[in-house]
Amino acid sequence: MAKPDASDEQKKFDVQHVAEEVFSSEQREDIWALIVVLGIFLLSVAFPAQVHYFFSSMLYLF
Amino acid sequence: MKRLKHLLVPDWGRYVPGFLFCLGFAYFGMNLDRLIRNLHNADVAWATFLWESAQLNYVAILLFGGILIRNTLPLPKVLYPGIGVARPIIKPGIIILGVHYVWADVIRVGSVGLALTVVFIFGTAMIVMWWCKRWGVSDGLGGIMGAGTGVCGVSAIIATSPVVRASPIELAYAIGTVLLFGTLMLFTMPYIGSGIDLSESQFGAWAAVAILNTAQLVAAAEWYGTEARDTAVLINVARIMFLPLVVLFALWFYILRTGKQEPGQEISKWQLVKDKFPVFILGYFLLVLLNSMNLESLGRPTVTGSPFWAMNAVYTWCFAIGFAGIGLSISLSDMKKAGGRAFSIGMVAALVKMVLGLGVVLLIGSQLLRVTGA
Numbered sequence: 480m481a482k483p484d485a486s487d488e489q490k491k492f493d494v495q496h497v498a499e500e501v502f503s504s505e506q507r508e509d510i511w512a513l514i515v516v517l518g519i520f521l522l523s524v525a526f527p528a529q530v531h532y533f534f535s536s537m538l539y540l541f
Numbered sequence: 542m543k544r545l546k547h548l549l550v551p552d553w554g555r556y557v558p559g560f561l562f563c564l565g566f567a568y569f570g571m572n573l574d575r576l577i578r579n580l581h582n583a584d585v586a587w588a589t590f591l592w593e594s595a596q597l598n599y600v601a602i603l604l605f606g607g608i609l610i611r612n613t614l615p616l617p618k619v620l621y622p623g624i625g626v627a628r629p630i631i632k633p634g635i636i637i638l639g640v641h642y643v644w645a646d647v648i649r650v651g652s653v654g655l656a657l658t659v660v661f662i663f664g665t666a667m668i669v670m671w672w673c674k675r676w677g678v679s680d681g682l683g684g685i686m687g688a689g690t691g692v693c694g695v696s697a698i699i700a701t702s703p704v705v706r707a708s709p710i711e712l713a714y715a716i717g718t719v720l721l722f723g724t725l726m727l728f729t730m731p732y733i734g735s736g737i738d739l740s741e742s743q744f745g746a747w748a749a750v751a752i753l754n755t756a757q758l759v760a761a762a763e764w765y766g767t768e769a770r771d772t773a774v775l776i777n778v779a780r781i782m783f784l785p786l787v788v789l790f791a792l793w794f795y796i797l798r799t800g801k802q803e804p805g806q807e808i809s810k811w812q813l814v815k816d817k818f819p820v821f822i823l824g825y826f827l828l829v830l831l832n833s834m835n836l837e838s839l840g841r842p843t844v845t846g847s848p849f850w851a852m853n854a855v856y857t858w859c860f861a862i863g864f865a866g867i868g869l870s871i872s873l874s875d876m877k878k879a880g881g882r883a884f885s886i887g888m889v890a891a892l893v894k895m896v897l898g899l900g901v902v903l904l905i906g907s908q909l910l911r912v913t914g915a
Contacts, residue, residue, distance in 0.1 A: 507548060509821035512632035516824050519637065523851035524839075534854040538568070541576045 559623020563869060567627075567861040570606065574599035596731070599861055600764040604727070607868015616869075627866030631756050632821045634859030638774050639828025640842050640849045646912045647775065647829055653909050654749065654776030657901065661750045661894060662783050663790070666691030669890055670794055678882055681707030685715045686883055688788065690753065690890035701788050711883070717875060718887035719753055724871055726895065727757045731764050741765060742910035743902045745772030749780060750898035751891070756867050763860060771912035778822050785817040 523530050550556075577597060580588030591597040610616065666687040673683025681702070688701040698715050701707075707715070730751065734744040744765045752758035755777055762773035789810060831839055832849065840847020902910065 527851035530851040
């Protein structure tokens with residue numbers, strides 16, 4: 480049986496590393512999404528009319 | 542403190558230029574959408590053609606415009622990292638969309654969606670993995686293509702790759718293939734749907750079954766109409782909950798079942814499920830719950846002056862930034878990486894899912910797939 484060579488091991492490590500990196504970034508995105516929505520929720524509770532006006536009128540030029 | 546540190550990447554500054562570029566592009570797209578709509582309402586013929594016949598709303602402007610900019614203009618490389626982080630801004634938009642649903646929708650459309658998900662997601666993953674095994678495709682490629690064509694494309698491919706020990710070249714082929722077919726479906730399915738007079742809710746269900754990537758399916762459904770988007774997002778939530786289970790299935794199919802696990806390299810199944818679970822959908826379900834409770838202090842998206850009415854004005858902007866990110870990150874040269882056996886597997890799986898999915902949503906009809914929000 481052929482022994483796995485060093486480059487195979489390196490490739491395996493690279494794929495594992497990329498997957499871990501991407502998944503920790505996916506989790507980071509998820510947590511940021513929750514934080515952003517929490518911020519929007521709190522602003523909407525405190526200033527509903529202003530939040531609505533900002534996003535549905537003020538940001539538009541036309 | 543360590544967890545807080547984990548939220549910021551050390552070199553976050555390199556994402557700023559591209560992200561600002563996406564914000565600017567989204568701002569331009571949303572304003573152009575408003576201008577065309579206003580002129581169409583004022584009976585200007587060319588605007589009516591663009592708005593009604595060409596369906597040139599903000600989704601199409603940002604997707605087509607983004608692709609055009611990315612592939613024809615010499616964009617500075619400094620913008621690329623930031624363009625990549627604009628795409629996930631769709632996630633806060635999906636969470637906020639929770640205010641459009643009540644539990645009755647989740648149970649009715651969600652249970653149909655769950656059935657569709659189980660049949661199509663697990664069906665595709667199992668058939669592709671089994672078929673690859675039979676035809677001598679390596680475990681690495683078979684595993685990532687089974688997960689990638691079954692669940693949510695690139696995320697599923699990357700989640701499964703270490704479990705089935707895919708090689709970097711197999712990873713590149715699989716990602717290229719999934720991106721290629723996702724993009725083709727994103728741009729063709731809305732026109733096919735209009736051509737065969739598919740109702741919005743049926744289109745939403747069809748997109749959720751056939752289009753692999755969350756961002757692309759939200760874009761296609763939003764392009765088709767708001768009802769299509771509401772159905773697609775709900776079924777997609779049911780679908781992405783299955784990602785950890787598909788990874789577990791790949792682990793069992795390729796490693797545990799065949800006794801290939803090496804001593805000392807045991808994988809914790811609970812940890813695997815925990816790591817791959819898309820946490821953001823908890824926020825979505827929390828908003829569905831709050832909306833279903835009909836609290837006077839939070840109101841409804843239709844109740845003027847209420848918090849949910851205010852939140853409802855925000856999600857389109859989240860989508861616009863995300864769609865700007867999708868359009869600007871579609872590079873034709875990346876899609877050329879699709880190839881080898883991954884291409885044939887991806888093409889067969891995508892086409893079969895598209896045709897069967899269409900047949901099933903036509904059989905189910907519109908009523909069961911409609912989100913009423915009341």
